[in-house]
Amino acid sequence: MIPAMRAVTSRQSAYAVLRLGQLAAMGVVTGLILIAGVWASWGTAQHVMLGKGREQGTITVRSCSGDVCTGPYTPVSPGSRARSRVVIDQSVAVEKGRTYTVTVKPGSDEVVRSGPAGLLYAWVPLAGALLLASVVVAGGLRLTRAAWVMAGAGIALLTATILVL
Structure with a gap:
């Protein structure tokens, strides 16, 4: 018998199956x-x-409470309307008193940077x-x-x- 053609033992095949499963x-x-x-x-x-096609503009953050900040929305894109108050999630990316470019989520007064x-x-x-x-x-x-x-x-x-x- 040629040494390279030795039989595969059950231990080797079990290891192969476990490795494949892993x-x-x-x-x-x-x-x-x-x-x-x-x-x-x-x-x-x-x-x-x-x-594209969504309302885009800026928000000036006026107040923050809990996990949201609010402020007035100024439109930049055509067809967008001004809002006196929109909501943006408060995070490390939003500070009170600063102005950010935002996109309005459709059908809501929520905005994202x-x-x-x-x-x-x-x-x-x-x-x-x-x-x-x-x-x-x-x-x-x-x-x-x-x-x-x-x-x-x-x-x-x-x-x-x-x-x-």
Whole structure:
């Protein structure tokens, strides 16, 4: 018998099946993390990225309470109407007394930041998902290069957001 043609033992085949199961499970977990990051980001990002035809203008933040800030809305785009009070989520990206470019969410008096700062800020949940998924890819899938690329993309997105805000 040729040594290269030895029989596969049940121990080897069990290991192969377990390894395949681990790869499949970690692949699914990674996919779910990334989908959740895109899903969480898209709620805000769609208003910023698909701003054509939406009301665009500026808000001067007058007051903040709880987790929202309010102020008057001044239209910039044609067809947009002025509002005495619109609501924007209070976050590290909004300060009382400052003026921001915004896009109005259709059918409401809620606004989201627009422009480069708003776009980057909208995708912060995806950056977090990339960082989390990189740990799963490195540990569960043993793909260290891919994990470093994912982590680098997440860190770059977070860094760019912090610099722009």
